[in-house]
Amino acid sequence: MRVNSDAAAVTLAIIGCGQRGNAYATYAKVFPSACKIVAIAEPRSEARAAFAQNYGVDRSLVFKDWREFLDASRDTVKTIGRRLADAVVVCVQDSIHVEVAVAFAEQGYHVLCEKPMATSIEDCVRMEKAVKNAKIIFGMGHVLRYSSFNQEITKVIRSGELGELVNVVHIEPVGHWHFAHSYVRGNWSREAQSSFSLMTKSCHDIDLICHWLSPATPTRISSFGSLKHFKKAAKPVEAGNATRCLACPIRKTCPYSAERIYLDEIKKGRKTWPVDVLVDGVPDIENVTHALNTGPYGRCAYESNNDVCDNQVVNIEFSNSSTASFTMIAQTSLICERQTRLHSSHGELVADASTNTITLADFRTRQQRVLTPPPPSKGEVAYNKHGRGGHGGGDFGLVRAFVEAVSTGQQEVLGTDVGEVLRSHLAVFAAEKSRKEGVVVQCEEFFGDFTC
The missing domain is CATH 3.40.50.720 (NAD(P)-binding Rossmann-like Domain)
Structure with missing residues (x-):
């Protein structure tokens, strides 16, 4: 009510x-x-x-x-x-x-x-x-479902234009400095205080894959990954004994330098994410410098107490024999701009969020066509020169759907419910179980322990 x-x-x-x-x-x-x-x-x-x-x-x-x-x-x-x-x-x-x-x-x-x-x-x-x-009414921050870009892909899948979906290859390029900010120095750096990085960063990617392949459900999941780079063993020799960026001799050239990620951005006039999370109040030079000298965001990326994976792959087999592979990788120049390939029985879809292009190849006609998601509304453009807010419009898309669902009293407007949300989370937990224990997880058995 x-x-x-x-x-x-x-x-x-x-x-x-x-x-x-x-x-x-x-x-x-x-x-x-x-x-x-x-x-x-x-x-x-x-x-x-x-x-x-x-x-x-x-x-x-x-x-x-x-x-x-x-x-x-x-x-x-x-x-x-x-x-x-x-x-x-x-x-x-x-x-x-x-x-x-x-x-x-x-x-x-x-x-x-x-x-x-x-x-x-x-x-x-x-x-x-x-x-x-x-x-x-329950909404979950799986914002990827609600971006116009991914909704265009979903329309193609549901239309059957390219036949039956056989395989999904999906990559989440977290971004080298983004990972250092959030998963090495930030709130999601330690599993015990938050959760493992596949859950905190990529649970909405796994949800999106499951959404695309539904009504088929996961049957087997395997996963491999580790914390490979952001640890003391990988620290550049030139950094010497420095444990904080502002005292490091290579702070001008290190890709993970807090001076470059935060102070250089403030000097350019940028006061939004990521610099605004360092302080309570205005993120100016003085306040941020103090935070870097005293807080976690100024620690060397190789001397922090992080323990979550910086690279992980997940393989999923579905109940209709379709398959999917997902890669989460920190060391990228792109910042969360996903790349996706969908292989179907009669065609292929290649999507690149960094260029906002979706290319369809039809095996029967031997023709290609390019889809472009619809332009943002005037209100969205007024808010953000790139339009649609964050996550390619997924943030606004989610809130729009949630508000409509509350207004009408119809959970269906969100296109999902809490039971489906739980099941996609279970797939993420299953992937982490596979990674840690070196096993292929049988989903019917694993999910059955926690669902009705």
């Missing part, structure tokens, strides 16, 4: 006002008639104040902690019989996704949860059960 069913705009509460919270919330700026940010919860004082001002959130609905917001909502439900918003957008750290999502689902809030669902199989199952019991 909507909080304000007479109002056109769906009301949202943002739980966690970091990079992802901002990415999703921006949709309300571009399309204010569709949704409105009415409440936030964020522990960092300057980030909290800036976010509240940017979205015009009433001070009474600005909270320092998600529990504060939950308690206030509980009181409101008791006193006036309604929640503080229609839905919550959960963008806290991965390890507490389940705690936050379950708590708000139990209060009857619709939930949009950033990926991954949770960091353990047991917690993923717990979230699925809570969502089903609450009968709420």
Whole structure:
């Protein structure tokens, strides 16, 4: 049930006002008639104040902690019989996704949860059960499904234009400095504090592959990978004993130099990601320099305490005998601009997100044609000169679908449900089991232990 069913705009509460919270919330700026940010919860004082001002959130609905917001909502439900918003957008750290999502689902809030669902199989199952019991709309941050680029590919597959899909080859080029930022120095660098990198970075790639090959389901999964490069054994001799970038003799030429990744960008006037995550407040030269001298983002990429894989391959066999291979690789010049090849019975599709081109080759006619995803709307262009926001429009596409689903009360608008979300996460867990134990995972047995 909507909080304000007479109002056109769906009301949202943002739980966690970091990079992802901002990415999703921006949709309300571009399309204010569709949704409105009415409440936030964020522990960092300057980030909290800036976010509240940017979205015009009433001070009474600005909270320092998600529990504060939950308690206030509980009181409101008791006193006036309604929640503080229609839905919550959960963008806290991965390890507490389940705690936050379950708590708000139990209060009857619709939930949009950033990926991954949770960091353990047991917690993923717990979230699925809570969502089903609450009968709420549930969205998952598998944004790749919702980009116009990938939706064009999905249309081709579903149309049968090239025949039956036989094989998928999909590559996620994380990007050399992006990996150093997020998975060597950042919040996703250690499995114990977050999760393994295939889950935190690429669970939406595995989900996309499963989506493309559905209704077939995974039957066998194998995987190989390691932390090959970002470790002390690979440290350049020229770096000597330096443990921090700003004191390193090769900081001007090292591809992973914090000076190059952060300070050089600020000098160019860039104050968005990745530099904005280093400080609470304005990321200027002084503040960022201090952060690099004292915090994790200034550590040598070869002297950090990271332990997650920087390269991994996953092989999947499906119930219809189709196959897929996925590669996640850190050492690339492209930053998350995927490349995909789809091999079908009567044709081939080659997609390159870096050039925004999709090329179809029909074996029967011996002709090729190039597809170009539809252009962004005027509102999206006004927001971002490249259009569509992040992930090739996937961020906006996800929020658009979630808001419509909440507005209409139809989970189907999202094109998935919490049960399917759980199953694609299980495929990721199965891949990691294969990598660590050196086995081929039989999916029916593995999935059956955790699904009905």
